[in-house]
Amino acid sequence: MNPELGLFALILATCLALLQSIIPLLGSYNGRLNWMATGKTLASGQFVFVLLSFMCLVFAFVSDDFSVQYVASNSSSLLPVYYKVTAVWGGHEGSLLLWILTLTGWGQVVALRSNKLPPELSARVLSVMGMISVGFLLFILLTSNPFARILPFPPVQGSDLNPLLQDLGMIVHPPMLYMGYVGFAVAFAFAIAALLGGQLDSAWARWARPWTTVAWCFLTAGISLGSWWAYYELGWGGWWFWDPVENASLMPWLTGTALIHSLAVTEKRGLFKSWTLLLAITTFSLSLFGTFLVRSGVLTSVHAFANDPERGLFILGYLLVVVGASLTLFAFRAPEVRSKISFSLLSRETLLLLNNIILVTSCATVLLGTMFPLLLDSLDLGMISVGPPYFNLLFVPLSMLLAACLGIGILLNWKKGSLSWLKQQVRWILVVSVVGGIIFSFLYGDRFLVSEALAIGLVLWMVLTIGKDVRNKTRNIGLLKGMRKLKPAYYGMQLAHLGLAVTFIGVALTSGYSVQKDLRMNPGDTARVGEYVFRFDGVNQRQGPNYVSDFGTVKVFKDKQQIAVLNPEKRVYTVQGMPMTEAAIDSGLTRDLYVALGEPLGDDSWAVRLYVKPYIRFIWLGSIFMALGGLLAISDKRYRVRLKKKVALSGKKAALAGNPGPSLDSGKDATVTTGGQA
Amino acid sequence: MKRWKLFLPLAFFLTFCVLLYIGLFMEDKNELPSMLLDKPVPEFSLKKLQQPAETVTEEALKGRILLLNVWGSWCPACKVEHPYLMKLAREGINIVGVNYKDERQGALEWLDRLEDPYLFNIVDKDGRLGLDLGVYGAPETFLIDKHGVIRYKHIGILDDRVWKKDLKPLYDALQKELVQ
Numbered sequence: 140m141n142p143e144l145g146l147f148a149l150i151l152a153t154c155l156a157l158l159q160s161i162i163p164l165l166g167s168y169n170g171r172l173n174w175m176a177t178g179k180t181l182a183s184g185q186f187v188f189v190l191l192s193f194m195c196l197v198f199a200f201v202s203d204d205f206s207v208q209y210v211a212s213n214s215s216s217l218l219p220v221y222y223k224v225t226a227v228w229g230g231h232e233g234s235l236l237l238w239i240l241t242l243t244g245w246g247q248v249v250a251l252r253s254n255k256l257p258p259e260l261s262a263r264v265l266s267v268m269g270m271i272s273v274g275f276l277l278f279i280l281l282t283s284n285p286f287a288r289i290l291p292f293p294p295v296q297g298s299d300l301n302p303l304l305q306d307l308g309m310i311v312h313p314p315m316l317y318m319g320y321v322g323f324a325v326a327f328a329f330a331i332a333a334l335l336g337g338q339l340d341s342a343w344a345r346w347a348r349p350w351t352t353v354a355w356c357f358l359t360a361g362i363s364l365g366s367w368w369a370y371y372e373l374g375w376g377g378w379w380f381w382d383p384v385e386n387a388s389l390m391p392w393l394t395g396t397a398l399i400h401s402l403a404v405t406e407k408r409g410l411f412k413s414w415t416l417l418l419a420i421t422t423f424s425l426s427l428f429g430t431f432l433v434r435s436g437v438l439t440s441v442h443a444f445a446n447d448p449e450r451g452l453f454i455l456g457y458l459l460v461v462v463g464a465s466l467t468l469f470a471f472r473a474p475e476v477r478s479k480i481s482f483s484l485l486s487r488e489t490l491l492l493l494n495n496i497i498l499v500t501s502c503a504t505v506l507l508g509t510m511f512p513l514l515l516d517s518l519d520l521g522m523i524s525v526g527p528p529y530f531n532l533l534f535v536p537l538s539m540l541l542a543a544c545l546g547i548g549i550l551l552n553w554k555k556g557s558l559s560w561l562k563q564q565v566r567w568i569l570v571v572s573v574v575g576g577i578i579f580s581f582l583y584g585d586r587f588l589v590s591e592a593l594a595i596g597l598v599l600w601m602v603l604t605i606g607k608d609v610r611n612k613t614r615n616i617g618l619l620k621g622m623r624k625l626k627p628a629y630y631g632m633q634l635a636h637l638g639l640a641v642t643f644i645g646v647a648l649t650s651g652y653s654v655q656k657d658l659r660m661n662p663g664d665t666a667r668v669g670e671y672v673f674r675f676d677g678v679n680q681r682q683g684p685n686y687v688s689d690f691g692t693v694k695v696f697k698d699k700q701q702i703a704v705l706n707p708e709k710r711v712y713t714v715q716g717m718p719m720t721e722a723a724i725d726s727g728l729t730r731d732l733y734v735a736l737g738e739p740l741g742d743d744s745w746a747v748r749l750y751v752k753p754y755i756r757f758i759w760l761g762s763i764f765m766a767l768g769g770l771l772a773i774s775d776k777r778y779r780v781r782l783k784k785k786v787a788l789s790g791k792k793a794a795l796a797g798n799p800g801p802s803l804d805s806g807k808d809a810t811v812t813t814g815g816q817a
Numbered sequence: 818m819k820r821w822k823l824f825l826p827l828a829f830f831l832t833f834c835v836l837l838y839i840g841l842f843m844e845d846k847n848e849l850p851s852m853l854l855d856k857p858v859p860e861f862s863l864k865k866l867q868q869p870a871e872t873v874t875e876e877a878l879k880g881r882i883l884l885l886n887v888w889g890s891w892c893p894a895c896k897v898e899h900p901y902l903m904k905l906a907r908e909g910i911n912i913v914g915v916n917y918k919d920e921r922q923g924a925l926e927w928l929d930r931l932e933d934p935y936l937f938n939i940v941d942k943d944g945r946l947g948l949d950l951g952v953y954g955a956p957e958t959f960l961i962d963k964h965g966v967i968r969y970k971h972i973g974i975l976d977d978r979v980w981k982k983d984l985k986p987l988y989d990a991l992q993k994e995l996v997q
Contacts (some may be wrong), residue, residue, distance in 0.1 A: 298977075303897070381893075417826055424830075431837070459834055466827040473823050510836070527891075657930055719900070738932045746930060 142207050142286040144357075145195030149236075149286075152188035152243070153276040155181050161542065163262035175258045176263035182250040185272065186243040193240045196285055197227050206293035206751060209285045215299040215714050217685035225310040231450075232285035234313055235612070236490055239275050242318040245325055246272065249350075256346060262327075263332035272455045273326050282450045299714035301684065308368030316361030316388055320426040322354020323395060327423035330416045333338030334472045344405035347419065349513070349773040355395045356769035362388050363762035371724055376655065376733055376750050378758060381530045386509045387429035390502050394422040397498035399769075400491050408479055408553060410488060413473040414495070421468060424462040425502075429514060431458060434508070448485035480548040483555040490548030497541045504533045542597040545636060549610070568607060572600040584652045594647030601640040605633050631772025638764025645757030654751045656739070661744040669751045671732060672696040675788065678736070678745060686710040686719075693734045695725065707736040707747075731755050804811055854916070857965050859949035866916050866924055866938035873939055879965040882991045884958050884984075885909035886935070887947060890923035892955040898974045899931050902948070905980070906934035910988075914938035917947050917955050960984055962991050 142802025159181035166174025166634075187494040195349025200223045202394055205211040213230045228234040252792045253261035279285070303309075326347045333343035368379045379385065405415040431454040482488040508529050550564050580587050612629075613621025654669050662677035676692040688710045695703040705723035712719065722735040730753045774802065859931045866906045878885070886902060888895040906912055914935035915922045919942065928938075941947055950959065960969040969987055971979055978988075 413823065421826075455834065455837055458837075462830055463827070463834075466830055470824040470827050655924065737930050748930065 141195050141198055141202075141223070141347055142204065143289060145192045145199070146284065146286040148188040148192040148195065148274065149280060150297055153273065153280060153538055155188065156269050156272045156276055156328060159185060160266050160273055161269075162266075163269075164335075165265035166261040167262040169264075175262035176178070178262050178269075179250040179253065181269070182243070182246040182265055184523060184693065185269075188248040189240050189243045189756045193227075193236055196236060198725060200224065200227055203297070204645065205295070206290060207285075208287045208289050210295045211289060211294050212447070213297070213300050215297040215685065217714065218300055218305075219684050221302060221310070222305050222733075225303070228313050229304045229309075230289055230298050232279065232283045234317075235707045236274070236278050237313060238317050238321065239272060239279065241314070241321045242268070242272050242324060243319055245318075245487075249325055260332055260338065260343075260346075263335050264328045267331045267494070270441050274461065278450075278453055278457065282453050283756075296787065298712070299712060300319075302686070302710070302712040302719045303372065305712075306368065306372050306374060310363060312368055315357055315364055318326075319356075319358025319361050319395075319427065319557070320388075320391065320539055321425050322350065322357055323391060323419075323423045325350040326354065326398065326419045327465070329737060330419035331468065334465075334468050339416070339472075339474050341406045341485075344368055344402045344415060346400045348399070348406060351395070351399050351419075352502050352773045352774040355392070355399055356766040358388070358392050358395060359762050359766045359769070361757045362392055367759050371722055374487050376653075376722075376735070376752070378649070378755065381508070381527045383509050384433050386428075386505050387397060387432045390505055391422050391425040391429060393498050393502040393505070394425055396419055397495045398422050400498075401495050403487055404491050408482070408488060408577070408741075410482070411492070411495075413469075414438050415457065416469060416473055418499075418780045420465050424458070424465075426456075427458050427461065427570075430454060482553070484554065485551065485556040485558060485561065486554050487548060487551045487556075489545055490551055492550060493544050494541065497537055497544065501534060501537045501541075504537065505530070508533075517693035517786040526658055538643075539593060539597055542639065545639070546600045549604050549608045549633075549636065560755075564607065564611075568600060568603040571603060572596045572809065574668075575599045583648075588651050591647050591651040594643055598647075599641045601643075605636055605640075609633070626775055628772045628775035631768045631770070631775070633768070634771055635765045635768025638681045638766075640761070641757050641764055642761025645754050645759075645761060646767050648754035649752050649758065652753050653755075656749045657739055658747050658749065659744055660747045661742075666747075668749050670697060671751060673747075673748060673749050677743060678739075682712065685714065686712045688721075689736065689739075691723075691734075691747075692722075693747070694722070703732060705732065705734045707734045709736045720726070726756060728756055728760075729754060819830070821984045826850075830970070844968070854970070855966060855968065858959075858961060858967060859946070861939075861946045861949070863946060864940045866914070866921070866940050867928075868937070869940075870922075873937070875965055877937075878913065878961055880909055880963055882963055882988065882995065883913050883961050885913050885961055887915045887917045887941075887952050887955050887957040888960075889917045889919040889955045890917060890927040894974055898956050899929070899934070901974075901976055902934040903932050911936055915941050915946060915950075917941050917952065918944045936985060956961075958984075960987055960991075963995060 159178060162181070163178035164179070166172070166732065198204075199207045199210050200214050201220060203210070203214070203216045203223075205214075209230060209232045211692055212227045213233070219224065226233075228237040246265065249261075249268065252263060256264070275666035329343055329350070333339055362385075365385065366378045367378065369385075370376070398415070401411050401415045401418055404411050431451065473522035546565070546568070547561065547655060550561065553783050573596055576592040576594075578600065579595045580592035581591075584591075609622065609625075610618070612625060615621070616624070656668050657665060658664075658666050660666065660675035662675060665672055665674045667673075671694070674694045674696065676694060678691045679687045681688045681690040688708045691707045691709075693705045693707065694701055705725055707723040707749070708721040710719045720735055724734075725732040730751055733748075733750035733752060735748045737748060739745055841933070858878055860875055862874045865873055869965060884905070888898075892907055902912055912934050914937070917937050919940075921942075924938070924940075928935075939946065944952070950957075956974060958971045958975045959967050962968050968991065971983060973979075975984070
């Protein structure tokens with residue numbers, strides 16, 4: 140009964156989504172406020188039913204209902220109960236349901252906060268979100284029903300959750316990632332609503348900004364969680380593999396980062412309007428494309444657990460409709476006139492444009508690398524596999540260029556700046572960064588590494604320019620007093636930028652100075668890696684809830700003091716008979732000690748892998764800074780209080796200037812109909 | 818800005834979709850490549866990985882039913898596949914490796930560090946054998962019968978689901994033939 144209830148709720152949600160994509164939109168054109176208002180109710184209804192459906196699936200998992208096909212293939216009664224819950228999104232159908240739950244959740248939040256928006260705009264935004272969810276709901280109902288039953292002979296036992304996914308990081312990684320992916324749907328919906336209404340002034344940018352930033356924060360957190368998970372769970376000691384699925388999440392992040400910067404320009408200076416719209420569309424399209432890549436099996440990958448051309452075809456069709464329609468809309472409605480607002484070559488605008496170019500180029504690089512094998516193959520040009528060397532070759536210099544621009548961009552003001560002023564500002568910072576980078580690389584590690592010197596130099600450059608900017612901003616009233624006056628938005632921005640610097644430290648030091656040893660060790664053997672001595676104390680058997688484990692013990696000493704006991708494991712999961720390596724990590728801010736068991740080599744000796752990875756935590760610490768920075772930025776009051784005032788103001792201004800801009804058919808709300816393309 | 822420039826993103830996107838569409842269909846084509854299916858393994862003469870002095874040819878693949886697994890130490894997906902190959906090897910299934918476009922040192926380290934499920938490994942450093950076999954990327958697995966004829970090809974990770982659904986029935990049938 141329960142699974143049928145879940146399916147029924149899903150069907151009802153689909154009907155509501157269909158209504159939501161039509162009625163409010165029609166209302167926004169014929170000016171009926173009660174039609175427009177249905178958007179909010181329908182969004183709530185949709186959310187409630189999808190949530191109900193999701194809870195039904197959770198219940199099916201927790202109660203071991205193996206008559207449900209999806210439960211039978213992703214769970215077993217031996218699985219601990221918390222993994223039963225997370226197994227809900229361990230496979231294709233369930234993660235799709237989670238995707239939809241997230242989408243309708245975002246829709247619900249938009250509906251709740253939409254009172255501040257002009258009714259036409261909120262109606263259109265909700266309609267667009269409804270259309271997105273119709274597609275995904277149909278996808279799940281037609282190709283991937285999570286509630287399908289195996290009747291009349293259900294299996295007694297399920298085939299267990301993929302052991303790779305039986306892990307804490309996996310519990311939070313997909314929801315975070317989806318919050319990010321789907322969050323960009325809101326920015327997308329705002330862009331489409333703006334295009335539909337012809338309201339292409341800076342107001343839409345102001346509204347879309349906080350949503351975009353929140354989505355970006357979640358995506359940042361999601362990606363770094365994924366990287367952290369791969370680091371400790373896959374047992375390879377690496378933290379990024381340029382795997383197609385990783386790339387799929389990185390691409391929207393790159394354009395999303397570009398988007399939050401160009402939204403700032405559009406909001407503050409009314410520039411880059413078409414570009415910002417295009418970025419909003421692109422970012423969400425890449426999120427959809429990511430889903431396509433993971434779900435369709437176009438590319439083989441570690442994470443692609445569902446390979447099914449039929450599903451791929453559906454997503455491709457969906458992609459074609461959604462993205463094709465929005466780009467067509469963009470082509471016809473985007474403002475074509477060049478802005479009359481001018482800015483000098485040396486201004487924050489230029490640097491933000493550079494930022495956008497670099498980020499979009501990076502994204503194109505990743506896209507090309509991911510799709511290249513497919514491209515060559517489909518054109519019959521032969522086969523080539525593109526690996527990490529390609530990505531590192533192009534991506535690393537681009538990131539460094541980005542870091543270099545960041546420093547200048549922070550210091551420069553809007554509109555205009557002078558070269559002599561800039562020179563005077565950065566002179567000493569430049570000297571300190573160059574010298575600091577070189578000295579660092581000489582002192583740290585055994586030999587001089589150019590790339591590490593460069594990276595650390597850039598870290599100094601970013602940190603010092605941020606500091607300098609804070610000084611500049613507080614020069615007139617003293618540092619402490621001035622710092623109290625600076626807005627949360629400003630601190631958020633600088634925290635996120637600082638986060639980039641921190642991540643740079645992590646990446647540079649880990650890739651430059653990691654030490655690795657592969658050894659054959661007998662119980663009692665010791666090995667020295669850097670300043671640490673590892674002693675292997677043998678392996679014994681242990682029984683876990685759904686696995687048996689070879690449980691190793693390795694003690695680590697530094698200066699004859701024992702500093703850690705590590706227990707690397709080799710588990711064999713009983714149901715699938717699948718062996719898994721569980722690395723043991725002693726983590727610290729400045730270094731990780733990482734031990735993984737290889738295979739037994741006879742007479743109690745084992746192959747053991749030892750790593751010392753300096754500063755690897757900084758990679759994730761930096762991304763935490765970035766995400767927190769984003770959240771801090773949107774906590775700024777101006778997003779909440781002044782929304783309406785600003786619209787009213789810009790409306791009046793435009794009206795005064797005698798430039799009413801393309802107006803709505805209804806003309807109900809005077810503040811909305813005047814936008815202008817000043 | 819000229820109006821037509823605004824259509825560029827759309828044009829780019831449509832081209833991209835065509836590519837993806839071809840990609841989807843190619844999957845089907847590659848799943849059972851008509852060109853190679855039921856044909857003998859193409860001729861080759863390559864060195865063994867662990868015994869670099871020895872040369873193997875397609876003759877070495879005859880006489881028993883085996884899986885020909887294309888892998889490389891550069892390939893994360895192969896790492897995921899590896900434990901399952903170990904499981905199959907323990908169950909007594911013959912697996913021959915094709916070390917595809919790999920560095921010798923990396924490959925040896927890989928086999929050292931993980932376990933070695935392979936009877937032997939063929940070194941295909943420049944990917945010639947891979948090209949003849951129509952390899953799209955690693956990992957890929959071919960089912961070869963006792964006459965050295967390709968009976969099935971799987972692209973991507975070989976796991977329990979794939980084995981039970983696609984390969985095992987064929988394998989069992991071949992095994993039966995062998996007994997009779």
